[in-house]
Every structure is written in C-alpha cells, then in structure tokens.
Amino acid sequence: MIISADRFLADLEALGRIGWVDGEGMDRPAFTPSYDAARKFVEDRMKDAGLAVTVDGVGNIFGTLDGSDPSLPAIYAGSHLDAVPGGGKYDGPLGVMAALEAARTIRENAIPLRHSLVVAGFTGEEGGEMGGTFGSRAFAGLLQEPFPAEKLSRVGLTADGILSAKGDPGGIACYFELHIEQGPYLERRSIPIGIPTGIVGISRYAVRLEGEANHAGTTPMKERKDAMREASELLSEWFAWTDTRDDFVCNVGVFSLHPGADAIVPGRADFLLEIRSLRDSIMDEAAAQFRSLLEKRKKVSVSMEPVVWKGAVDLDPLLQDAVEAACREADVPSVRMPSGASHDANPMARITRAGMIFVPSAGGISHSKEEYTSPEDLARGADILARAILEADRRL
Numbered sequence: 001m002i003i004s005a006d007r008f009l010a011d012l013e014a015l016g017r018i019g020w021v022d023g024e025g026m027d028r029p030a031f032t033p034s035y036d037a038a039r040k041f042v043e044d045r046m047k048d049a050g051l052a053v054t055v056d057g058v059g060n061i062f063g064t065l066d067g068s069d070p071s072l073p074a075i076y077a078g079s080h081l082d083a084v085p086g087g088g089k090y091d092g093p094l095g096v097m098a099a100l101e102a103a104r105t106i107r108e109n110a111i112p113l114r115h116s117l118v119v120a121g122f123t124g125e126e127g128g129e130m131g132g133t134f135g136s137r138a139f140a141g142l143l144q145e146p147f148p149a150e151k152l153s154r155v156g157l158t159a160d161g162i163l164s165a166k167g168d169p170g171g172i173a174c175y176f177e178l179h180i181e182q183g184p185y186l187e188r189r190s191i192p193i194g195i196p197t198g199i200v201g202i203s204r205y206a207v208r209l210e211g212e213a214n215h216a217g218t219t220p221m222k223e224r225k226d227a228m229r230e231a232s233e234l235l236s237e238w239f240a241w242t243d244t245r246d247d248f249v250c251n252v253g254v255f256s257l258h259p260g261a262d263a264i265v266p267g268r269a270d271f272l273l274e275i276r277s278l279r280d281s282i283m284d285e286a287a288a289q290f291r292s293l294l295e296k297r298k299k300v301s302v303s304m305e306p307v308v309w310k311g312a313v314d315l316d317p318l319l320q321d322a323v324e325a326a327c328r329e330a331d332v333p334s335v336r337m338p339s340g341a342s343h344d345a346n347p348m349a350r351i352t353r354a355g356m357i358f359v360p361s362a363g364g365i366s367h368s369k370e371e372y373t374s375p376e377d378l379a380r381g382a383d384i385l386a387r388a389i390l391e392a393d394r395r396l
C-alpha cells in the first residue's frame, strides 16, 4: 500500500468514537455539538497534515494541499461527516479520512502532484430538516431560493451563508468519493472494490385511496368501500409487476389508515411510493404503470402526487477508468456497478466530473449500528482512492 494503513485506521476509529453511544450507535446529526466536535477533530488532523483549512457558510470543511501547477483546477475528494441517528462509523467519514490520508501520503513522500488536492467534509448529507445532501448541494449551487429562513435560523445558518458556500466549478477538476457500499453486491461476489457507474435517481409519490369509513360489524362485506383492502389489492398487483423487472427498485415504507380504529372500516389509506433507477425514463415508466393500476380501482377515489424528484446521474468514465487503473496497479480485483443510494457525488456530478469507489458492507447492512467493513477493506479502499487521485492528476 502507498498509504499508512495503521495511521488511517486509528484516525478513522478515533473519529468514530465522537458521538458514539454504546448499544445505540452513532448520534451525530449535522448542526449538533457532536457533529461540531467531529468536524473539529477533522480540522485538527488537517492542520497537522499541513493543509490550509476553511469552513464555508453552511459548515462544509475543506483542507487544501497545493499542487505544483497553480493554473490547474483542484482535485476534490471527500464525503460527509454527519450520520443517521443510530447509524454506524463509516458511512461518510470513511471518504473524508481516506482523502486526508491521501493528502498526507502525497505530502510526506513528496509525490508529484500537479493539481491541488482539496479534502472535503460535507455537512448534512443524511437529510433532516434541510433535505439530504444539503452541504454538497449548497456547494454545487443547487439550493433554490427563497431559502427557508426559519429552518435556517434553527440550525444557525443564514441565506447569505448558503449563497457564500457556492463553489466555483471552474476551480474544480473532479470529485472522488470513497464510500461503503451499503448493499450486499461486493460481499456476495468476494470483490473488494466497486466502481459505481452511476447513482440512482429517487422519485417519491404521495398516494391516497379514499373510500368510506363505516361500522366494521354491520356493514355488509360486498358494500364496503374499504381503503385498506383496495390499497392491499393495488400493491399486490404492483409488486407482481415489479417482480418482472430488474431495472428499478421500489418501496412503500410509510403507510397509514384513517381513522385507524379496530372497529371501523378504513375510509382512507395514505402511503408513500418510492422508485429508484439509474434511468430517469424508467422511473417515469414505473410511475406511469403504478398510476394506471391505481386508476383502475373502482370503489375508492384516488390521487398520486409527486413529492420528491432527484434525477439519476452518470459518473464520469475517465474517473472510472482512473479507479480501475489504480486497482490494476495495486493488483486488487474490482467490478463496475450501480449505486442504489444517493451520495454527495450526486450534486457534485452536476458541476464537475465525479467518481466513486465502494468497499464491501458486511451483510449489506447500513444506516444501522451493525454497519461494518473490515479494517483490511477500509484500508484497501483508502489506498485505491490515493492511487486514483494520482492517476487522475496525470490524466486531467
């Protein structure tokens, strides 16, 4: 390995203790004291490594190692420092600490680097009030005005802060993000490195079926306008259709019945339908199919309203090739694959070349305190990131 695996793993574990609650998992949402402590830890390590540190108007942190050619835009590498409640230690911090280790390796070994390398720790990737990938969307200039002043002030932010956080795309050569896979693909194939080709888009729809609430004992079965029964029949038909497809995934994770009492035939069913695909057109096709099944229901009135739309993004072929070359150089097997989760690389891909590297997640588990990746896999991912940065430095 070209990196110092022991140093990298020790720092990653130390960062993983900030906000960690035994038995509960990580308690480190953005804009909280534990988050600030984690960012301070990273800031100190960046300064120790001789990087020039800045924190922008939304709380993203950047540490810069100067390249030899100041006329070139910078290579960015990083991920996020916040965690979902009860999550693990590696979702996010892995990519930040690995980028920092790459910078340390390059600096202390005086490895030639033409582009500056900027280590990025984005804030608020995991959602919450400000929505997911908040820090990287602010940096990419993707947040829409007017900004919600009240929500901002609750987390100590301002509209001016958001505007000032917008990065200059002309100063960015590319963005790399090392991340745990968060699925079982790599582990099942015993391949240590995944090279994502794209990040799925996410669409969500609020679906409502409205029948008639009535007495659950006296209303004849055939006369009921049972929103629960209609919804279950609809979803059975839908999932029978989705089983025939492998180009998207879908989920109903929120479902409620009204009035929601044991002796009342449900008058209304509300649920959220989520569809994810690497192709926007396939998300639309699936949504149209769902709508046609929904509108076939006879005993209830129905509605389906879009609530979230994030388009899919392709990751950059040159960076995929750079990661693949890095794997060949290190004699590490790799495979190209899609990313089923969203990442900071999604907003970044809208303003620059973006590339990702995945390492295996044990059991495919993530967003859980049980999230685990072996030290060997973590260090191997960091080593491939460092090599890929150097490869991109030569190719761009």
Ligand SMILES: [Zn+2]
Pocket (backbone or CB within 6 Å): 080, 091, 092, 125, 179, 343
């Ligand atoms: Zn993440």
